[in-house]
Amino acid sequence: xxxxxxxxxxxxxxxxAARDHVIFAAATLLYWxxxxxxxxxxxxxxxxxxxxxxxxxxxxxSYGLTQVLIxxxxxxxxxxxxxxxxxxxxxxxxxxxxCALFMYIGGWAGPLSGRLVAGICASTWVPFTVLYASxxxxxxxxxxxxxxxxxxxxxxxxxxxxxxxxxxxxDWNAAFAAGIFIAAAGGALVVFVREPGPAADIEANAxxxxxxxxKRRTLALLRDARQLQIVSLLSxxxxxxxxxxxxxxxxxxxxxxxxxxxxxxxxxxAFMVPHALVSLWTGRYIAPxxxxxRVLVCGFLLAAVCTALIPxxxxxxxxxxxxxxxxAAQGLYLPLLLGLAIKDIxxxxxxxxxxxxxxxxAVGMFAGPYLAGWLNxxxxxxxxxxxxxxxxxxxxxxxxxxxxx
Numbered sequence: 001x002x003x004x005x006x007x008x009x010x011x012x013x014x015x016x017a018a019r020d021h022v023i024f025a026a027a028t029l030l031y032w033x034x035x036x037x038x039x040x041x042x043x044x045x046x047x048x049x050x051x052x053x054x055x056x057x058x059x060x061x062s063y064g065l066t067q068v069l070i071x072x073x074x075x076x077x078x079x080x081x082x083x084x085x086x087x088x089x090x091x092x093x094x095x096x097x098x099c100a101l102f103m104y105i106g107g108w109a110g111p112l113s114g115r116l117v118a119g120i121c122a123s124t125w126v127p128f129t130v131l132y133a134s135x136x137x138x139x140x141x142x143x144x145x146x147x148x149x150x151x152x153x154x155x156x157x158x159x160x161x162x163x164x165x166x167x168x169x170x171d172w173n174a175a176f177a178a179g180i181f182i183a184a185a186g187g188a189l190v191v192f193v194r195e196p197g198p199a200a201d202i203e204a205n206a207x208x209x210x211x212x213x214x215k216r217r218t219l220a221l222l223r224d225a226r227q228l229q230i231v232s233l234l235s236x237x238x239x240x241x242x243x244x245x246x247x248x249x250x251x252x253x254x255x256x257x258x259x260x261x262x263x264x265x266x267x268x269x270a271f272m273v274p275h276a277l278v279s280l281w282t283g284r285y286i287a288p289x290x291x292x293x294r295v296l297v298c299g300f301l302l303a304a305v306c307t308a309l310i311p312x313x314x315x316x317x318x319x320x321x322x323x324x325x326x327x328a329a330q331g332l333y334l335p336l337l338l339g340l341a342i343k344d345i346x347x348x349x350x351x352x353x354x355x356x357x358x359x360x361x362a363v364g365m366f367a368g369p370y371l372a373g374w375l376n377x378x379x380x381x382x383x384x385x386x387x388x389x390x391x392x393x394x395x396x397x398x399x400x401x402x403x404x405x
Contacts (some may be wrong), residue, residue, distance in 0.1 A: 016135045020194040025151050027088065027193050029130070030186030032155030033162070034095040035118055037179040038102065040160050041167045042111075042263040043252050048172070051108055057373015059111050060248055064239070064365025066119025068187055071362060073353015075126040084127035084134075084351070085195040091124030092187035099179035119362075130351045134196050138347060141337040146283025149335030153279050157272035164265030208212060228353055230402045231340045234296070235361035237395035238333060240368030241303055244388035245326065246271045248369040250310060250319075253381055257316040270320040271327035278331030287336055296399040299332030304392035311382040333399075340404075360389070 038045070046056045062072045080083060094117055101114035129148060136144040159182070166174040242248075246268075278286075287295050306326035313319040341357040342350045368391070372384030 015143040028151045029155040036156040037159035038175045043052035053377040055169040061366040062115045062372035063119045064362040070123040072355040075351040078351040083132035086097035087124045087127040088190045094121035096183035099176040100238040103176040126355045142283045144340035154275035159267040232360035235337045236364040239361045239364035243368045244372045258269030271323040275327035275331040276330045300396035302329035304389045308389035310385045
């Protein structure tokens with residue numbers, strides 16, 4: 001037994017290899033695919049069940065509500081436990097259960113409970129991001145988060161594209177059944193994910209033994225990290241926009257333009273491909289050349305214009321054009337904010353910081369579609385998209401005034 005323990009410890013200390021990146025990337029793709037395989041059909045699916053727009057907004061937003069409550073405590077516990085990998089297993093299990101609840105429980109209770117459990121799955125993204133950041137030196141956190149943002153979008157794109165194809169078969173439950181299978185495969189793959197040992201728990205270049213976070217230290221971290229506070233607020237506003245548009249009510253607008261279930265696949269591709277490519281380029285090329293603050297402001301302003309134009313695009317083709325630009329715009333700021341959240345944070349405190357950051361932006365996941373749903377109920381889809389455009393414009397102002405250059 002001691003020999004086995006020594007071998008495991010030695011394996012955790014070995015340098016990160018290309019194989020480790022590939023396995024983690026594959027697990028990330030499956031993780032996001034299982035959560036997003038039903039997103040394009042979610043609002044049409046709920047409308048098909050006879051739910052009013054206000055209730056649809058509540059169901060869509062409940063995904064963020066769970067995360068508000070769980071992400072920060074989960075990050076804090078992960079730092080104290082000094083482990084990330086067990087939470088990856090928990091995330092895959094929650095993704096599987098979420099799809100099963102949608103599939104097997106009728107009425108509004110199944111979708112609401114399924115979406116709440118999906119929020120638990122998404123909450124494990126905190127240790128996911130911190131674990132991948134440990135594959136890189138602290139100075140390269142921006143590069144790590146840019147890569148991770150790209151993988152996130154590719155996984156979402158794969159799941160959402162498959163969703164449209166499955167919905168075209170005429171069976172709403174086909175997407176949920178596929179999500180169950182993907183989550184099971186992801187759980188099996190997590191077994192092979194590498195979690196580095198002491199390097200993730202020792203202060204970078206300091207040789208200091210990591211200490212467990214107490215209440216005072218945690219409060220000090222959150223109080224003194226002004227950058228973390230600003231980017232968390234900006235991300236809250238960003239996720240309001242995202243979950244009002246592509247992950248919320250844009251598919252309903254596409255159906256109003258006569259897109260049909262198969263047309264949802266085209267909508268997903270139009271938004272997600274530019275979003276994936278720009279997410280990959282932002283941290284590597286765009287922000288270093290033009291400056292972080294300028295890129296954030298331009299991204300939010302573009303998102304504001306494109307969101308406002310959604311109900312006035314006039315046709316399905318026009319809607320695709322707005323979504324292509326909107327996807328690129330949101331790819332400008334989402335990966336930047338993710339990297340900035342932990343840029344100046346010590347490695348032993350990153351899960352705590354990331355948990356706080358993701359808990360704050362999860363408020364936007366809930367509040368955005370929830371408020372837009374009630375606005376839509378009274379004023380049609382134009383009201384909700386107008387609200388989303390106003391939020392994006394407000395975020396541009398905050399970024400201009402408060403973000404670092």
